[in-house]
Amino acid sequence: MTETQPTTPAAQPGGSSSPSLENLLHETRAFPPSAEFAAQANAGADLYAAAQADRLGFWAQQANDLITWQTPFTETLDWSGAPVARWFADGKLNAAYNAVDRHVEAGHGDRVAFHFEGEPGDTRTVTYAELQREVSRAANALTALGVTSGDRVVVYLPMLVESVVAMLACARIGAPHSVVFGGFSADALRSRIADAGAKVVVTADGGYRKGGASALKPAVDEALAPKEGAPATTVEHVLVVRRTEQEVAWTEGRDVWWHDIVDSASDQHEPVWVEAEHPLFILYTSGTTGKPKGILHTTGGYLTQAAYTHRYVFDLKPESDVYWCTADIGWVTGHSYIVYGPLTNGATQVLYEGTPDTPHKGRWWELVQKYSVTIFYTAPTAIRACMKWGDDIPASFDLSSLRVLGSVGEPINPEAWMWYREHIGGGSVPIVDTWWQTETGAIMISPLPGVTATKPGSAQVALPGISAEVVDDEARAVPNGSGGYLVLTEPWPSMLRGIWGDLERYQETYWSRYEGLYFAGDGAKKDEDGDIWLLGRVDDVMNVSGHRLSTTEIESALVSNEIVAEAAVVGAADETTGQAVVAFVILRGEHADRASSDDGAAAVQTELRNHVAKEIGPIAKPKRILVVPELPKTRSGKIMRRLLRDIAEDRQVGDATTLADSTVMDKIAAGLKAPA
Numbered sequence: 001m002t003e004t005q006p007t008t009p010a011a012q013p014g015g016s017s018s019p020s021l022e023n024l025l026h027e028t029r030a031f032p033p034s035a036e037f038a039a040q041a042n043a044g045a046d047l048y049a050a051a052q053a054d055r056l057g058f059w060a061q062q063a064n065d066l067i068t069w070q071t072p073f074t075e076t077l078d079w080s081g082a083p084v085a086r087w088f089a090d091g092k093l094n095a096a097y098n099a100v101d102r103h104v105e106a107g108h109g110d111r112v113a114f115h116f117e118g119e120p121g122d123t124r125t126v127t128y129a130e131l132q133r134e135v136s137r138a139a140n141a142l143t144a145l146g147v148t149s150g151d152r153v154v155v156y157l158p159m160l161v162e163s164v165v166a167m168l169a170c171a172r173i174g175a176p177h178s179v180v181f182g183g184f185s186a187d188a189l190r191s192r193i194a195d196a197g198a199k200v201v202v203t204a205d206g207g208y209r210k211g212g213a214s215a216l217k218p219a220v221d222e223a224l225a226p227k228e229g230a231p232a233t234t235v236e237h238v239l240v241v242r243r244t245e246q247e248v249a250w251t252e253g254r255d256v257w258w259h260d261i262v263d264s265a266s267d268q269h270e271p272v273w274v275e276a277e278h279p280l281f282i283l284y285t286s287g288t289t290g291k292p293k294g295i296l297h298t299t300g301g302y303l304t305q306a307a308y309t310h311r312y313v314f315d316l317k318p319e320s321d322v323y324w325c326t327a328d329i330g331w332v333t334g335h336s337y338i339v340y341g342p343l344t345n346g347a348t349q350v351l352y353e354g355t356p357d358t359p360h361k362g363r364w365w366e367l368v369q370k371y372s373v374t375i376f377y378t379a380p381t382a383i384r385a386c387m388k389w390g391d392d393i394p395a396s397f398d399l400s401s402l403r404v405l406g407s408v409g410e411p412i413n414p415e416a417w418m419w420y421r422e423h424i425g426g427g428s429v430p431i432v433d434t435w436w437q438t439e440t441g442a443i444m445i446s447p448l449p450g451v452t453a454t455k456p457g458s459a460q461v462a463l464p465g466i467s468a469e470v471v472d473d474e475a476r477a478v479p480n481g482s483g484g485y486l487v488l489t490e491p492w493p494s495m496l497r498g499i500w501g502d503l504e505r506y507q508e509t510y511w512s513r514y515e516g517l518y519f520a521g522d523g524a525k526k527d528e529d530g531d532i533w534l535l536g537r538v539d540d541v542m543n544v545s546g547h548r549l550s551t552t553e554i555e556s557a558l559v560s561n562e563i564v565a566e567a568a569v570v571g572a573a574d575e576t577t578g579q580a581v582v583a584f585v586i587l588r589g590e591h592a593d594r595a596s597s598d599d600g601a602a603a604v605q606t607e608l609r610n611h612v613a614k615e616i617g618p619i620a621k622p623k624r625i626l627v628v629p630e631l632p633k634t635r636s637g638k639i640m641r642r643l644l645r646d647i648a649e650d651r652q653v654g655d656a657t658t659l660a661d662s663t664v665m666d667k668i669a670a671g672l673k674a675p676a
């Protein structure tokens with residue numbers, strides 16, 4: 001734990017849009033479910049009772065009810081190797097078979113799996129039968145490229161049907177995929193490819209974003225090019241989807257067009273039956289150090305919980321619902337709530353390639369109207385952006401098909417929650433605020449529509465089968481009305497099975513803070529009813545637009561620029577994005593003068609922002625970069641980010657008595673009078 005770790009998380013929430021203890025104490029509204037909704041809901045209070053009575057029996061039943069096993073399991077949980085769990089370990093299954101084939105076999109081949117909508121307006125409808133053929137072809141093509149069970153495949157694609165197909169094709173042959181968000185840079189891609197030891201990369205020429213074609217393939221070429229000090233790449237082939245028809249550089253022998261080998265492959269393929277604990281995917285996420293963590297998920301438990309949560313939290317009726325999750329498949333939300341959960345449940349979905357404001361700010365609502373979307377799942381940052389754009393925009397579309405709304409990624413402030421309910425949900429649609437993490441694999445804490453009386457801004461209760469608690473520094477459960485740290489007290493089916501290649505870091509990061517408890521890294525409080533309110537991260541992880549960024553990772557990127565001597569990054573409260581990246585940098589001696597003029601400072605700012613975009617990706621670009629003469633440090637040399645956050649949020653600077661040099665904050669403040 002670092003100096004920035006506050007003793008009581010409630011005193012140090014993640015940002016103004018993440019609710020602070022004070023303003024949440026005033027939030028007392030509650031919205032009980034309507035009788036009509038409750039009468040038709042998948043979930044009832046009995047679900048909690050069943051899980052309470054026999055937790056493992058409950059999970060075994062979910063696994064049997066929701067998943068098709070090629071070999072049934074006999075043991076539900078083996079926790080003898082804690083903290084690495086084994087769920088349903090002697091069972092065998094295939095995730096792609098569960099997501100696709102069995103629906104076709106059950107006579108639902110004609111059901112639409114995806115209504116794809118490209119940003120330029122092109123559309124494609126894919127039924128489950130078509131999806132089965134396409135996934136089979138892709139599985140045959142990957143096999144032809146030499147990929148076999150256990151080999152890793154990196155997927156670096158925009159939001160296309162092929163992206164889902166590529167993931168499922170990997171699952172079909174037992175090759176764990178590692179999807180890298182298309183917004184990550186070549187360098188970020190290189191390190192993930194290397195860490196995963198990938199054999200194949202699946203990418204596209206480009207994708208459409210914000211009204212234009214944005215190239216992807218060049219980043220792959222750069223990531224695979226030999227680089228001094230970097231290990232030789234393990235990648236043998238790059239499989240390229242044609243989307244934008246941009247010119248691409250071609251490496252003969254290595255690069256292969258998707259349409260050349262997938263389209264001509266056989267559409268018959270026998271899935272590879274894997275053990276329940278066979279790795280399904282690795283997904284990199286930011287931690288408190290500079291090196292991203294490869295979060296490892298396996299097959300049986302993950303699929304069970306993804307399907308279970310999707311069915312009950314969203315009240316999915318696969319025959320009649322049209323479900324739309326706006327996440328990108330590059331994040332865990334896309335994995336669990338576009339690919340594995342919804343498809344395993346046989347849902348019909350909208351898959352949208354682009355941004356919400358292209359070509360106009362009503363694009364999402366236009367799509368809700370067009371496809372009569374019934375269940376909609378998005379992030380608070382998007383809701384706040386829509387709020388800012390104005391009520392009249394959603395009001396000009398027919399949103400009456402909506403019946404469940406979801407939120408994920410960061411605490412949703414009560415104002416945004418109420419706006420979502422009123423302006424998107426017509427004042428009556430239940431909202432589920434779902435708390436979970438890349439590590440948890442699936443939703444852990446959320447109201448159940450039709451059961452829970454929802455409260456604006458609270459994720460409220462652990463789902464049936466899940467055990468969460470808010471504890472103090474000594475691991476004691478806090479009383480109602482108090483704040484502390486969120487922990488998970490029992491293993492759950494979709495929990496991570498470790499960090500790829502670094503079991504020790506897994507143990508250290510999540511299990512060393514409290515004996516036998518999973519430490520989530522989030523502050524939380526329990527209200528008078530015992531409902532849980534999330535208060536934001538308590539470690540050096542920021543949450544910008546629902547994306548996790550590491551302060552340390554951005555600091556490393558900044559100091560890798562030749563003009564920077566030292567850097568400190570904080571997440572400052574931001575009205576729209578929740579938190580925004582604010583960097584404080586000390587320039588190297590010979591460059592120190594560059595920031596003394598306004599023009600110079602602006603140039604430094606631009607140069608460094610572009611540098612971070614190149615090192616990590618545009619999402620990590622600092623919103624503000626402040627050039628300072630010194631950084632506030634403790635006697636042991638730790639940067640006191642808390643004080644920097646005060647500056648970044650224009651607050652009176654807090655207690656600085658533990659600084660090695662107590663005049664530092666004055667020096668910093670003096671320098672900032674000039675625009676930086």
Ligand code: WT7
Pocket residue numbers: 285331332333407408409410411412433434435436437438439459520521522534535536537543546547548
């Ligand atoms: C962190 C996990 C879960 C998929 C998207 C993000 C924050 C997530 C909520 C919520 C308050 C939330 C937490 C968590 N978070 N959902 N409903 N209320 N905070 O996944 O990138 O792994 O980030 O996002 O801080 O630890 P992730």
